[in-house]
Amino acid sequence: MEKISLPGKVAVVTGGARGIGKAFVQRLLEKGAKLPSHFQVVILDILKDEGEASLKDLQEKFGRDNVYFYYCDVTNGKLFEDLLKSINKDIGKLDIMVNNAGVCNEDDWEQTIHINLIGVIRGTKQATELMRRDKGGNGGVILNMSSIAGLEPFKGIETYCATKHGLVGFTKTMALNSEDADWGIRYHCMCPVGVDTALVHKLKQITGQEYFDHAVEKTGGLLSIEGLTEEFLKMILYSDNRCLAIVKPTGVQYLEMEKKTN
Ligand SMILES: NC(=O)C1=CN([C@@H]2O[C@H](COP(=O)(O)OP(=O)(O)OC[C@H]3O[C@@H](n4cnc5c(N)ncnc54)[C@H](O)[C@@H]3O)[C@@H](O)[C@H]2O)C=CC1
Numbered sequence: 001m002e003k004i005s006l007p008g009k010v011a012v013v014t015g016g017a018r019g020i021g022k023a024f025v026q027r028l029l030e031k032g033a034k035l036p037s038h039f040q041v042v043i044l045d046i047l048k049d050e051g052e053a054s055l056k057d058l059q060e061k062f063g064r065d066n067v068y069f070y071y072c073d074v075t076n077g078k079l080f081e082d083l084l085k086s087i088n089k090d091i092g093k094l095d096i097m098v099n100n101a102g103v104c105n106e107d108d109w110e111q112t113i114h115i116n117l118i119g120v121i122r123g124t125k126q127a128t129e130l131m132r133r134d135k136g137g138n139g140g141v142i143l144n145m146s147s148i149a150g151l152e153p154f155k156g157i158e159t160y161c162a163t164k165h166g167l168v169g170f171t172k173t174m175a176l177n178s179e180d181a182d183w184g185i186r187y188h189c190m191c192p193v194g195v196d197t198a199l200v201h202k203l204k205q206i207t208g209q210e211y212f213d214h215a216v217e218k219t220g221g222l223l224s225i226e227g228l229t230e231e232f233l234k235m236i237l238y239s240d241n242r243c244l245a246i247v248k249p250t251g252v253q254y255l256e257m258e259k260k261t262n
Pocket residue numbers: 014015016017018019020021044045046047072073074075100101102103115145146147148191192193194195196197199200
């Protein structure tokens with residue numbers, strides 16, 4: 001599959017109002033600003049204040065027409081699907097879909113499944129419908145945020161681990177479907193270790209300091225948000241056949257996608 005050429009591309013990032021999602025949005029816009037034709041990023045999030053503040057800041061830096069924010073709860077299936085269809089119709093296309101929104105809340109484990117697993121499956125399936133070349137789309141890239149907790153267990157966050165494991169199997173299978181039927185869509189899954197954000201430090205309250213320190217040590221330390229963001233950009237731009245990336249401060253390990261079966 002060819003490398004994605006960035007100018008003029010339209011990207012959607014769920015959970016893009018803060019944290020890792022916001023860093024992804026900013027990095028895409030920075031990269032686009034160095035190219036002859038800027039490209040556009042749409043932030044979807046439930047945090048209205050953070051979303052509006054990020055929008056203002058990013059529009060000042062990168063131009064009014066290059067960044068948008070819409071309130072969207074990914075658990076509201078109709079709203080989420082309709083927004084993706086409107087973006088595709090009104091901006092003219094959808095090239096990059098980043099399903100990043102996620103929570104870790106064992107007290108409300110059903111909501112964690114709705115956001116982390118059902119929300120990502122819905123975003124992936126709807127974006128796939130809009131991008132599929134055999135259905136009149138232009139192809140594209142879909143990146144789902146899993147975690148190292150999608151590959152191994154961590155004490156105290158069993159539902160979070162289940163959802164992130166689910167995303168690994170789901171994304172690998174979508175990659176196989178696309179490869180097999182020439183949809184022109186790349187599917188990627190990122191599995192970072194703990195990223196040095198406010199969120200990861202909440203784990204200490206859930207698991208206790210001692211287990212948190214053990215988990216950080218066993219996974220090779222905390223990752224900087226900048227380090228993760230550079231790997232994200234490489235994955236979006238160049239990872240033709242790399243389906244899954246395990247991202248650690250010590251380096252990245254890739255899993256290649258399965259080849260055509262016929
Ligand atoms: N922080 C970490 O150490 C790691 C995080 N991840 C994953 O990265 C992703 C981003 O995490 P962080 O930036 O650290 O967390 P965060 O809590 O700072 O950001 C999550 C974003 O998702 C949004 N969100 C939550 N529920 C939503 C919903 N129903 N609809 C739309 N948006 C919703 C939040 O409002 C927030 O903006 C998550 O999927 C997380 O599981 C993966 C590995 C490590």
